[in-house]
Amino acid sequence: MEWLAALGRAGLSFSARLGRANLLFVAMLRGLPALLRRPRLLIEQMFAIGVLTVLIIAVSGIFVGMVLGLQGYHILSRFGAEATLGVMVAASLVRELGPVVTALLFAGRAGSAMSAEIGLMKATEQLSGLEMMAVNPEHRVLTPRLIAGIISMPLLAALFSMLGVYGGWFVGVGLLGVDDGTYWAQMQSQIDWNEDVVNGVVKSFVFGVVCTWIAIFQGYDCVPTSEGVSRATTRTVVHSSLAVLGLDFVLTALMFN
Amino acid sequence: MSKMRQLEILVGAFMATGFVALFFLAMNVSNLGAVNSGDSYKVLARFDNIGGLKVKSPVTMAGVEVGRVIDIYYDAQDFRAVAVLGIYSQFDQIPDDTFAKILTAGLLGEQYVGLDPGGSEQVLKDGGEIVLTQSALVLEEVIGQFIFGKAQEGAQ
Numbered sequence A: 001m002e003w004l005a006a007l008g009r010a011g012l013s014f015s016a017r018l019g020r021a022n023l024l025f026v027a028m029l030r031g032l033p034a035l036l037r038r039p040r041l042l043i044e045q046m047f048a049i050g051v052l053t054v055l056i057i058a059v060s061g062i063f064v065g066m067v068l069g070l071q072g073y074h075i076l077s078r079f080g081a082e083a084t085l086g087v088m089v090a091a092s093l094v095r096e097l098g099p100v101v102t103a104l105l106f107a108g109r110a111g112s113a114m115s116a117e118i119g120l121m122k123a124t125e126q127l128s129g130l131e132m133m134a135v136n137p138e139h140r141v142l143t144p145r146l147i148a149g150i151i152s153m154p155l156l157a158a159l160f161s162m163l164g165v166y167g168g169w170f171v172g173v174g175l176l177g178v179d180d181g182t183y184w185a186q187m188q189s190q191i192d193w194n195e196d197v198v199n200g201v202v203k204s205f206v207f208g209v210v211c212t213w214i215a216i217f218q219g220y221d222c223v224p225t226s227e228g229v230s231r232a233t234t235r236t237v238v239h240s241s242l243a244v245l246g247l248d249f250v251l252t253a254l255m256f257n
Numbered sequence B: 001m002s003k004m005r006q007l008e009i010l011v012g013a014f015m016a017t018g019f020v021a022l023f024f025l026a027m028n029v030s031n032l033g034a035v036n037s038g039d040s041y042k043v044l045a046r047f048d049n050i051g052g053l054k055v056k057s058p059v060t061m062a063g064v065e066v067g068r069v070i071d072i073y074y075d076a077q078d079f080r081a082v083a084v085l086g087i088y089s090q091f092d093q094i095p096d097d098t099f100a101k102i103l104t105a106g107l108l109g110e111q112y113v114g115l116d117p118g119g120s121e122q123v124l125k126d127g128g129e130i131v132l133t134q135s136a137l138v139l140e141e142v143i144g145q146f147i148f149g150k151a152q153e154g155a156q
Helices: A002-030 A032-037 A039-049 A051-078 A082-123 A126-132 A137-175 A180-190 A193-220 A226-255 B003-029 B139-155
Strands: B040-047 B058-061 B064-075 B080-088 B099-104 B111-116 B128-130 B132-134
Touching (some): A002 A137, A039 B003, A051 A082, A051 B003, A082 A126, A082 A180, A082 B003, A126 A137, A137 A180, A180 B003, B040 B064, B040 B099, B040 B132, B058 B080
Antiparallel strands (some): B040 B080, B099 B111
């Protein structure tokens, strides 16, 4: 009987959290007009979320591209198809690795920081303080973060893919001797703008919404203690990663079937 | 320089970098930068078997791409496949007795349409049709013929 009650409690609390998350999302969207009057808030968040994440994205992008170049070369040269190295590198980056790895890094770098910050604001009653001053904390604190995350993610993913392509080019053309012209020409003839690049951007946009939403909700909904904040941070990373990987499958199935 | 101003500059640089990356993906990685979106005219070609030919497969002449396959459909009247070839407008001097065949790039590569020009004075116009065609080489049929030929040799 005990575990049945526990199961019911867990189900109800899950449902309630989901409901709160959705209500919070609507509340944040309501803050859009207020944000347009204060673009400065958005710029501050773009810096904290976008600019500070560039370095890790850039470094990982280059290395992922280099590994793809190395692995791809060894596999493709077995079939005498080194010429398609550029296609392989670019397709895997633009379609999958760019959006997904960027989202995972984003969740670890920006998402966790975001929930810790919001959670600590809640724990130190800064959010209640804002409310006391008749400032809507959802509009003032959360909306700029959400929008900044949504804008940053596609740009970061594009940066990741671009540097990855150059990383693959460095290893393939520079070190392993694939022809420079073939690398780019094969890539350009095989990669389609609508089918590959735009779908990748759509993916990273969706991941941007989901990752930022999860980070903000976990911070805003945390138990206002130091333990609660630490749990919220952990949950942000775990839930975002799972959501990204799960959604990636769904989106891929929808786009490339 | 105030702190806010510094932030603005960094965020602006970040946005610019992101858009440059997107532009790079568009122009250098994908086919958007290629000139194939220009004007083209349509030419029909009927094949007994198109094999693995797909929409967007290249149409080449002497190895140079002169167009793309725009559409492929089945003609129920004469039981043949019709490939609509979009030839770029600058290649408007193709004789109307040109021979179209479906070729394969490499042993396992993708299939494309190769055009061999004929000697006619008339040139192909928009909506024209290439009458002389050769179907795709289907590996199973070739192997089948080979085995059949061997068997006949053995019977004699």
